[in-house]
Amino acid sequence: xxxKEMPAGALVLLILRVLRSGPLHGYAIxxxxxxxxxxxxxxxxxxxxxxxxxxxxxxxxTSDWGISETNRKVxxxxxxxxxRQQLEAEMSGYDRVxxxxxxxxxxx
Amino acid sequence: xDKLLRRLRYLLNRRRFDDELANDLEFHRxxxxxxxxxxxxxxxxxxxxxxxxxxxxxxxRLGQDLRYATRLLRKSPGFTCxxxxxxxxxIGANVAAFGFFNLMVLxxxxxxxxxxxxxxxxxxxxxxxxxxxYPEFDFFRRHTTTLSGLIARSRGSLQMEGDExxxxxxxxxxxxxxxxxxxxxxxRLLDPTRDEAAGADxxxxxxxxxxQRRFGADPSLPGRIIHLNGKPVTVVGVASDExxxxxxxxxxxxxxxxxHPHLVAGSKLLTDYSxxxxxxEVWGRLKPGLTxxxxxxxxxxxAAALRAEHREGIWENETLPSEPGGYVTSILGRAHHGTGTKxxxxxxxVASLIVALVLLILAVACGNLGSLLLARGVAREREISIRVSVGAGSARxxxxxxxxxxxxxxxxxxxxxxxxxLIMSGLMSATSTPAWLxxxxxxxxxxxxxxxxxxxxxxxxxxxxxxxxxxxxxxxxTRQILISAQVAASCVLLIVAGLLVRALTHAxxxxxxxxxxxxxxxxxxxxxxxxxxxxxxxxxxxQGRLRxxxxxxxxxxxxxPPFGNKTITMGSxxxxxxxxxxxxxxxxxxxxxxxxxxxxGRNLAAGDPNSLVxxxxxxxxxxxxxxxxxxxxDVAGRQHTVVGIVANAHVTSQQDKSAAxxxxxxxxxxxxxxxxxxxxxxxxxxxxxxxxxxxxxLDPRVMPDVQLMKNSFQRRLxxxxxxxxxxxxLAFIALFLACLGIVGLIAYAVSQRTKEIGIRMAxxxxxxxxxxxxxxxxAQPVGIGLLIGAGAAAALSQVxxxxxxxxxxxxxxxxxxxIGLFTLTVALASLFPARKALRVDPMQALRNx
Numbered sequence: 043x044x045x046k047e048m049p050a051g052a053l054v055l056l057i058l059r060v061l062r063s064g065p066l067h068g069y070a071i072x073x074x075x076x077x078x079x080x081x082x083x084x085x086x087x088x089x090x091x092x093x094x095x096x097x098x099x100x101x102x103x104t105s106d107w108g109i110s111e112t113n114r115k116v117x118x119x120x121x122x123x124x125x126r127q128q129l130e131a132e133m134s135g136y137d138r139v140x141x142x143x144x145x146x147x148x149x150x
Numbered sequence: 151x152d153k154l155l156r157r158l159r160y161l162l163n164r165r166r167f168d169d170e171l172a173n174d175l176e177f178h179r180x181x182x183x184x185x186x187x188x189x190x191x192x193x194x195x196x197x198x199x200x201x202x203x204x205x206x207x208x209x210x211r212l213g214q215d216l217r218y219a220t221r222l223l224r225k226s227p228g229f230t231c232x233x234x235x236x237x238x239x240x241i242g243a244n245v246a247a248f249g250f251f252n253l254m255v256l257x258x259x260x261x262x263x264x265x266x267x268x269x270x271x272x273x274x275x276x277x278x279x280x281x282x283x284y285p286e287f288d289f290f291r292r293h294t295t296t297l298s299g300l301i302a303r304s305r306g307s308l309q310m311e312g313d314e315x316x317x318x319x320x321x322x323x324x325x326x327x328x329x330x331x332x333x334x335x336x337x338r339l340l341d342p343t344r345d346e347a348a349g350a351d352x353x354x355x356x357x358x359x360x361x362q363r364r365f366g367a368d369p370s371l372p373g374r375i376i377h378l379n380g381k382p383v384t385v386v387g388v389a390s391d392e393x394x395x396x397x398x399x400x401x402x403x404x405x406x407x408x409x410h411p412h413l414v415a416g417s418k419l420l421t422d423y424s425x426x427x428x429x430x431e432v433w434g435r436l437k438p439g440l441t442x443x444x445x446x447x448x449x450x451x452x453a454a455a456l457r458a459e460h461r462e463g464i465w466e467n468e469t470l471p472s473e474p475g476g477y478v479t480s481i482l483g484r485a486h487h488g489t490g491t492k493x494x495x496x497x498x499x500v501a502s503l504i505v506a507l508v509l510l511i512l513a514v515a516c517g518n519l520g521s522l523l524l525a526r527g528v529a530r531e532r533e534i535s536i537r538v539s540v541g542a543g544s545a546r547x548x549x550x551x552x553x554x555x556x557x558x559x560x561x562x563x564x565x566x567x568x569x570x571x572l573i574m575s576g577l578m579s580a581t582s583t584p585a586w587l588x589x590x591x592x593x594x595x596x597x598x599x600x601x602x603x604x605x606x607x608x609x610x611x612x613x614x615x616x617x618x619x620x621x622x623x624x625x626x627x628t629r630q631i632l633i634s635a636q637v638a639a640s641c642v643l644l645i646v647a648g649l650l651v652r653a654l655t656h657a658x659x660x661x662x663x664x665x666x667x668x669x670x671x672x673x674x675x676x677x678x679x680x681x682x683x684x685x686x687x688x689x690x691x692x693q694g695r696l697r698x699x700x701x702x703x704x705x706x707x708x709x710x711p712p713f714g715n716k717t718i719t720m721g722s723x724x725x726x727x728x729x730x731x732x733x734x735x736x737x738x739x740x741x742x743x744x745x746x747x748x749x750x751g752r753n754l755a756a757g758d759p760n761s762l763v764x765x766x767x768x769x770x771x772x773x774x775x776x777x778x779x780x781x782x783x784d785v786a787g788r789q790h791t792v793v794g795i796v797a798n799a800h801v802t803s804q805q806d807k808s809a810a811x812x813x814x815x816x817x818x819x820x821x822x823x824x825x826x827x828x829x830x831x832x833x834x835x836x837x838x839x840x841x842x843x844x845x846x847x848l849d850p851r852v853m854p855d856v857q858l859m860k861n862s863f864q865r866r867l868x869x870x871x872x873x874x875x876x877x878x879x880l881a882f883i884a885l886f887l888a889c890l891g892i893v894g895l896i897a898y899a900v901s902q903r904t905k906e907i908g909i910r911m912a913x914x915x916x917x918x919x920x921x922x923x924x925x926x927x928x929a930q931p932v933g934i935g936l937l938i939g940a941g942a943a944a945a946l947s948q949v950x951x952x953x954x955x956x957x958x959x960x961x962x963x964x965x966x967x968x969i970g971l972f973t974l975t976v977a978l979a980s981l982f983p984a985r986k987a988l989r990v991d992p993m994q995a996l997r998n999x
Contacts, residue, residue: 061864067174067177068174068175068177068178069177069178069181069182072178084419087175087178087179087196088196088199091171091174091175091196091197091199091200092203093201094197094198094200094878095171095201096203097201098156099153099157099160099202099203099204100153100155101152101153101156102817105170110177112180112181112184114171114177114180114250115173116174117173117174
C-alpha cells in the first residue's frame, strides 16, 4: 500500500481527534493515525511536530511529562476544553465540506 | 490574549521548551527504529521548523546577525572608527540641540509640583506687560478661589555696607520658598506667617553662592544683622543650591517684598498702579482639579472688578493669560511692557533655524556614510556572492546589512551622546548658566539619541544595502545622488554661516554714530529717591567737574543711551500704519557727543520743550514724500513739533533696521533717570576710575555704573558671535565631510576605469583630457547640489531676518563666497585622486585584469 500525503489542514483535525480518547505522546499520535487509517495515512515527523507546536500555541492541547511504554520520560499531549470545542467545530465543518464534495463526485 | 501570554511564556522558557522538543523527536526516532523504520530528515532542521510556530525565530536571527556584524566591524577598525566619528558629529549636534530643548521646554524646574504652577502676564487692547502692579497682585491674592497661592517677585538692587558693587536682590512675597518647596542650607527661609506683614522685622535670605563668596560660608551667620542701604536687616538663613529661584540668574539676596518701602527710600512699589517703573512677576498655584482657563477667567473678572475702583491702573478689557510656570521657558524673557500687541517670540525662528542646521549636518553625515558603505559593498563583493551561492535569499542579506547599519547607528549614537554632552556643557559653562540647570542626559535625551541612531541607520543604510545585494554598485547613479545631497546640505550650512559673518561685519560696522570714545555714567539717581531738583544739582555739579578733566570733548545727558539696558519703545499711528518708535529724552549736546550729524532743520534747544528731532528713517516712514519739518507729533497728549532731522543711529546695534528714533528735550521730571555721556579724546579706559570716583564723591550713596560704550557694543554682538562661531564650525565640518565623500568617489571611479584610462593614454590622450574625463561625471551632481543648496539656503534664511541686523537674506556676497569657497575646496581636493589617473601605466593597465 503506497503512503499517502496528508491533505492540508486535515492533520490538525486528526491530531485533535486521536487525542479525544486520552493523552498520547507524539509517536503514539502518529501511530494511532497510521493504524486507524488502515495504514493509508502516514504522518511524517517534519509535519507532526510543527503542527503540535502550533496547536500548543493555540492552547488546544497542553503537554505534560509521562512515562512511555518503553519506560522513558516523554511528553504526553492532552486535549484542553478549548481544544475539544475546536475539534467539534472542525469536525462539523469537515463533515459539511466532505458531504458537499461527495455530492459533487456522485452526481457530476 | 492567551495566545500572546503563551507566546511570551515560550520566549522566557525557550531553552526548556527546546529541550523538550528535542526529547520528543529523539523518542520518536527511537520508537521508529524499534519498529524498523529509517530516520528521515535532519533532526536539527526539524526542530527549527517546529520552533518556527512560536514566532520567535527572528530573535535568533537577530542575534546571529548582530554577532556577525560585530565581527565584521571589528575586522575593519579603520572603517568602523571613521563611520562612528562621522555619525558622532551628525548625531552629537542633534543631541545637543535636543538637550537644550529638553532643558528649556520639557524638563520641569526643580520646584514642588511644577505642573500646577502658572505664570501670568497682562494683556489688553491698550498694551501688554510681563509684570503686574503690586496692588493688583495683592487684590488677586485676597480674592482668588481658583488658585491656592500667588507668588510675586520683583528684581532690584541694594547696597550693602562696605561693598563696592550693589547686590542683586529679589523682592518676593513671603510664601515664595514654601510655595516652591525650596529647602534651606542653613537657618530658615521666609515664613509667610512671620515675615509677610509690613511691620514685621526686616529679614533676608542669602543665596548659597553669596554666602560662600561674601561670608566664607560662616555657619553662625543666621541671626546676624547686616546693613542694606543703611538699614539693619536680620539674616535668617541660606537657601540651598538647587533652588531654581524662578530665574536663570540666582540673586544674592531674597527679601520680603513688603520690606521694599523700608529699604528703598521713596519706593512706591506696593502702592503704585503703573508698571512703568517696576512691577511684580506673578505665579499662581492652581487648585487641584481646576484648569488654567478657570484661573484666567477668574482673574479677568477680578481685574474688571478692580478697574471699577482704579480706572487709571487697570487696563480696559484686561486679561491675564497664563503659561505653564514650571518650565524654563516661563522664566527666559526679561521684564517687558509696551503699547500695542506683543512682539511675536524671537525664540521660535531661531529654534527652527537651529533644528534645520543640525538636521543638515546629520544629512551630510548620513550621505557621507552611505557612500562609504557603497564603497565597502565593492570590497565585499566576494563575500556577498558566496553567500548568495550557498542559498542566502536577498531578504536575508538585506536584513543582515541593515543589522550592520543599525549596529553602526547605535554605536554612533553612543558616541554622539558624548559629543552632544560635550557641546552642551561647553556652551553652558561659556554662558555661565546656573548650577540647577543640569545638562546630564535624562531618559528623553537617551531615547532621542537612540532613535536618532536608528533613524540615521535607515538614512545611510537602506539604499546601499539594496545596491550591494543586487550587486549593482557599479551604477554610479546612487553615488551621484548621495554626492548631490551632501553638496546641497553643506552648501546651505556654508551660506548660512556666510550670511551670519556678513551680518556680524555689517553690525560691527558704523552704527551711525561714533561710540568708541564715549563713556557712560549711570548714577541711577531715581533708585536713590532723588527729586528732580536734587538730580539737577547732582548732574550739574558732576558735569562741571567733568569739564575740568583733560581731554573731555563733550558731555551730554540721555534717558536711553545706545546699547544700554533701557529702551523706551512706543507704538504710534501714522495714517493707519503703526510704527514702532524708540524714544529718547536728551539734552541738546547729545548729537554732538555721539557725532550724529544733523541733516536738516535745527537742533533741540533749551527752553523749547515742545520741539522734537527725528531720525531720517522715522521721517521717511512717518511722512513719506512730505516735508517732515513742522509736522505735529503727539506723545502722551502733549503736542510736539518736528524741528530737525538727524542721521539714523542704530542704538540697539542695528537689530532695529528701521532706526526710527524720536529725540525729545529732557524735562526736569526726567532728570533722576538720566545717564551721563562723556566723549573724550584720551583713552576712554583710563578715564573710568576717575569718572567713577568723581561720581561717588558727590554722594557716597550713589554707586554709578560706568561703562565704555565700545564694551557695551561688543556685548550686544556677543550672541551673534557665538552663533557665527557655531554655525561656522558646523559648516566647515560639513564642507570637510562633503570633500571626503567626493574625493572617495573620484578615487573609486579612477580605480574602476584604470583600463579605459590606460587605453586612452596609449592612444595619446593628453593629461588634461584624462582629468576631464574622470571629473566630468561629478560636475553634474556637484552642480545640482549647489543649486539645491542655494535655493534651500534662500528659503531658510527668511527665518534669519530677525538676527541679520538688516542685511538682506539674499546677500549676494554671502552666496557667491560660500559657493566659491565650496567649489574651490572640492576642486582642489579632487585633484589628489585625479592625479592618480595620470600615473596609470598604459601597459600595466592593459595587461592587468
